[in-house]
Amino acid sequence: MGRPGGFKKSLNLLDLTFLGLGSIIGSGWLFAAANAAAFAGSYAWVSWLIGAFAFILIGLVYAELGSMMPRSGGFVRYPQYTHGSLVGYLIGFIAMLAYSSVAGIEVEAVRGYAATWWTALGTKTAGPTFIGYVFEIALLVLFLLLNYWSVNVFGKFNTVITTIKFLVPIIAVIVLFTHFHPANLSVKGANPGGASGIFEAVSLSGIAFAFLGFRQAVDFGAEAKRPQRDIPLAIIFAILLGTVMYLLLQFAFLGAVPAAALAKGWANLSFVQAPYADLAKSLGILWLMNIIFVDAVISPSGTGNIYLSGTTRVLFAWAKTGLFYSWFQKVDARTGIPRGALWLSLVLSVIWILPAHLSFWQGLVGNVTSATVLTYMIGPISLASLRKTSPELERPFRLKAMSFLSPLAFIAASLIIFWSGWTTNLEILGMTLVSLVLYFAFMDKDGLRQRLRSDWKTGSWLVVYFVFMLIVSRLGNYQLPAGAKPIIASPWDSVIVAVGALIFYYWGVNSAMAQPEIDADDESDEELKAANL
Template sequence: MTSTPTRVRLGTALGRRKPVADLVAEAGHGPLKRSLGLGQLTMLSIGATLGSGIFVVLGEAVPVAGPAVVLSFVLAGVTALFSALSYAELAGMIPLSGSSYSYAYATLGELVAWVCGWCLILEYGVSVASVAVGWGQYVNELLQLAFGVALPESISGPPGDGGLVNVPAIVVVLLAMVLLLSGAKESARANAIMVVVKIATLVLFCAIAFTAVQAKNFTPFLPLGLAGMSAGGAKLFFSYIGFDAASTAGEEARNPQRDLPRAILLSLGIVTVLYCLVAVAAVGALPWQQFDDQQAALSHVLTSVLDSPFWAGVLAVGALVAISSVVLTVLYGQTRIMFAMSRDGLVPKTLSTVHPRTGVPRTNTLVVSAFVAVLAAFVPLGKLADATSIGTLFAFGLVNIAVLVLRKRRPDDARTFRVPFSPVTPILGVLCCAYMMFSLDGATWVVFGGWMLLGLVLYFGYGIRRSRLAAAK
């Protein structure tokens, strides 16, 4: 006799949405300190996007696309742009720390918001652990070049692949944690310095490689056809993940409605231009058939052109800085998303407690950093790392859908940025995300399905009863 009311209550709970006005009010009166300007927000997104991927990604994409890898970067950038435009509209409209989690809460309901947040936990947590693991490999490369020594594989290699515990991964995560605990403004300054260093490293690579560019290396330009160029674009899309990092700083931006959309689009533009320049310099300096060193493509180009290990050392330094910046910014984003979910009652309240002096969610930062450090140090990530891509694409797709929903439900609300050619552009964003998701292998889908199942168990066991919206009924 009680099953029907229970189902009604359950259906109401799953569909409950957080009003946009309430979200905006929370953003205006939250405990986080508003200290970040346009430059710092842009650097935050560049820091999260421009990571170790560019130092190895050419070695994976060039054999697939040939010299047309330059167009592959453009194709991947345009694909990312569809979602970036949607992020820009919603970040200006709902400037909260929760990023796409908060956008889904306002448009698609609590259950979808939880799923989106759970995907972001996978994306941010596992991706930063994967990147931290690579830090030890670049430390060893630098030690080999400078002193002819290296750390033992057992304490510097990837767990499960010759390594037992990745000590450098722990070190870089703890260093990022210390910076984050000092405050958002201090973390942003450190990240800005690191972003300048890694951009300078890639510009230096271009300057050197362009001296060896030969026109014959660009012919034929499409040796593997349009299919090869498209396949290269699919591989390269994931080197753009991270442009949404500025949206996690919605409550720490001084002028979020104006600066968040600009930071997201500006960072994506800068990264795309830099990627294309690196690609032109690399394939112009070295025949595409010789890109056989997938783990150090840029170092391979410079040592082939100059026959000197010195420049490989310079790139190793640049890669170390790049990874450090990614760890810092992505860890920051993870803590802010957990902050938003905690404030809504979907995860324990202690994760949204802010330190009165630094304005930092201290317990949140300690817990997330410890989790990531343990993950990077001891757990063989394997297909779990691959699943970060599918989680990211799922979140991107939801953001595009959220734009369509808000345009229909709240067409007259103030927007500091509007997606051009809507609804066509958001629909293309959804389709591109779906295409990329279904291009991933079956094992990745199995891992993703297991992660989603665990998330649903936690939501129905904890979040659905502790939700602030449930308490307000």
């Protein structure tokens, strides 16, 4: 491991923006448009606008937090600063689940496209074969090697890869718009279609999953050259550029599908194994199909590489809070990489791809979206809490109209979680609540006696919030078990979630510690500590 060291400040605004954009333009562009059309039909573009609006709200919240306190794995550390160990532990556990699975999703996407010409890798419906698993694990090992030597090499490599993989979707948009059929926008046959289909598409088709990547600028904040300026700009640029690209891709896909392929409606479209490549093939544009197949290796691989590195920072941050093994917070002095956390990231990513029932891209996407947004929803509460308890902290980026936008961001995050559905939320929230037994294991006896009452007082609202989301997910209209009927019809189920979220927002803000516990030993931002602490 080498002696403990500090993170290297090597990333500029372009690097941070491309870390976010490189995560946003990953496997999502290869599958999300087709999946969204199956849920919402020709109104899938509305789902993209809803997703973009929600994540701009959430991103603006983290723009203030990230510029104020640039921390490696900040999403895990901010909740503990404001609400103590219980909230810090719960968010850290969910973040571990969410982050570690994304690299697995990306290598699954690569294998899914590659299987169309190398059938020994498996199929989308049956999952990977043994050779397919070896292929996916080999890609994950490659990501580890790219991350192992230095963050500067990783950052510059990602900037080049993101530039390349941004060009292919642009080419696809231009070519497909030359085959645009306006009549396609009137075709019905989505499942479930209507408002429910639009909302469901946000969480389950890959739309919210695509926008999750904005967080990279926050997670790599400790390694930014000018974090106070560049983190907010990188978040905003990545979300806006990603939104424009995905809207163009969605319209291009909707308009270019041949009429014959839509005979049974959007829900029965046959382009499922490799949607854009299959579409190009059906239009006789074989050169575009081949380019897409090449990008189907580059885009998800680049994103998987970023997320393996991002998972490393989350595990480091969780260890830094004292609620995970301290060995994982050790940073190699020469490379500036927490190598122990990097190795664990690889192991966790491999575990995610092994169970056969989790090997399908869309199934994993629902789980990851819900889990990741559960780590985001705490941000608005932490921001409002710090405005209340620590107004003296320097805020290089200050979110205007915070008292309005911050609760709106919390409501948006809660709705995305709810639209992920009962099946997904039962897995993620149930697993998280059960994991509370580990919370006690990571606290020594003296610490437990001293902090149990105070930390449960500042964190009990989050436990009740999780239970509330489980209950409304079961009563609502999304992803219920086979044969089950909703007790609360749409859109009233979403209205109840929004109202409940508002109540929990103010409960969470008012439960914050009177004095936030911001660590004063972060190795990478001494100047910021001197100014703010």
